[in-house]
Amino acid sequence: MEALIFDTHRGTSHDGEGLRTTFFFQGCPLQCRWCHNPEGIPSKPYIKWEARKCIGCHTCIKVCPRNILGFTETGLGIDRARCTRCGICTKRCPSKALQISARAWTIDELVGYALKDKHFYDSFNGGVTFSGGEAALQGPFILEAAERLHAIGINVALDTSGYCTPELFESIFLPFDCILFDLKIADKDLHKKFTGAGNEFILQNLACIAQKKRNSEYTGEVWIRTPVIPSATDSEENILSLANIVDTYRDVINRWELCAFNNMCKSKYRSLGIAWEYMETDLLPQARMQRLFQITKKVLEEKVPVVCTGLTAKAHDS
Structure with a gap:
């Protein structure tokens, strides 16, 4: 069994509790306009070009079997509609300026890679997180990988948009020690406008987690995450609506x-x-x-811990 993974981060502290290794799985059913991992959205990898590494040797242009590469005033142009991702250009690029954004991993490889830092997980109450893209789309792989990691005493978290069929989601989430679950936009029409899809599956899957946890079938933690995006998710109306959803599941x-x-x-x-x-x-x-933080606190009244993460801009001194 294999899965496409486009990145790995060791020593992360923001993808679950403690010190962690995060695996980013290829493919996402949403098209969030602010996405911070655009290379993880398509089901197949991208060919990416880094200008700072390029030495201008034109080797890639010479070896491309489809003649779809060429330099312009803004850098290397790639006709992505015709690109088959054969990888010949990336293999021949002497400076590694061209690379394929993802590769196939086996479960043995993933477990072996995670084991490199097991002493850190044990020392700092950490573990492994599956993120993306949307890791749930590679359900059988992450399910078996989570079970393998549990067998050797490693905590495993799932960072998910929540967007997949309820049948798929219910079949995979129970083994995870923590679900990092995205709630972006409460209004289904606005959700579709900014992410390319409605939020019906997401709300159904959150309800499923709640039911399983109330019945003691799921014993892990549930963390809700909301990206606060200018002119998209940051309206007071949206945060208030999300706060009411969170309040419904405060237990x-x-x-x-x-x-x-x-x-x-x-x-x-x-x-x-x-x-x-x-x-x-x-x-x-x-x-x-x-201001948005205060809105959540007013609704939840300490019933759910709320934290703000990431960089913000301070007001200029007068």
């Missing part, structure tokens, strides 16, 4: 995280040749995040 939710927008992924969009509407968007003002 099963262990934490709600408001994740401030950041634009640190600019280079990813450039390397993939993708225009990004948030390229020039500034960080959220600190006062704005504090």
Whole structure:
């Protein structure tokens, strides 16, 4: 059994409790306009080009069997509609400026990689997190991998958008020690506008987690995460609506995280040749995040711990 993984991060502290290793699985059913991992959205890998590594030797252009590469004023152009991702250009690129964004991993490889840091997990109450993309789309793989990791005493978390069929979600989430569950937008029409799909599956799957936890069939933790995106998810109306949803499940939710927008992924969009509407968007003002935080506190009244994470912009000194 294999799965496509486009990135790994060791020593993370924001993808669950303690010190963790995070695996990012290829493919996502949503098209969030602010996505920080655009290379993880398609089901197949991208060919990406990093200008800072390129030495301008034109080897890639010469070896491409479909003649779809060429330099322009803005850098290397790739006709992605005709690209078969054969990888010849990436293998022949002497400076590694061209790379395929993901590769296939076996469960043995994943477990072996995770084991490198087991002493850190044990020392800092950490473990492994499956993220993406959307890891749930590779359900049989992550289910078996989670069971293998549990067998050797490693805590496993699932970071999910919640968007997959309820049948699939119910079949995979029970073995995980923690579910990091995204709630982005309460209104289904706005959710579709900004992510490409409605939120019906997401709300059904959250209800499923709650039912299983209330029945003691699921014994792990549930963390809700909301990306706070300018002019998309950051309206007071949306945060209030989400707070009411969280309040409905206050007996099963262990934490709600408001994740401030950041634009640190600019280079990813450039390397993939993708225009990004948030390229020039500034960080959220600190006062704005504090206002949204206060809205959640007013609704939840300490019944669910709420935390704000990420960088925010301080007001300029007068």
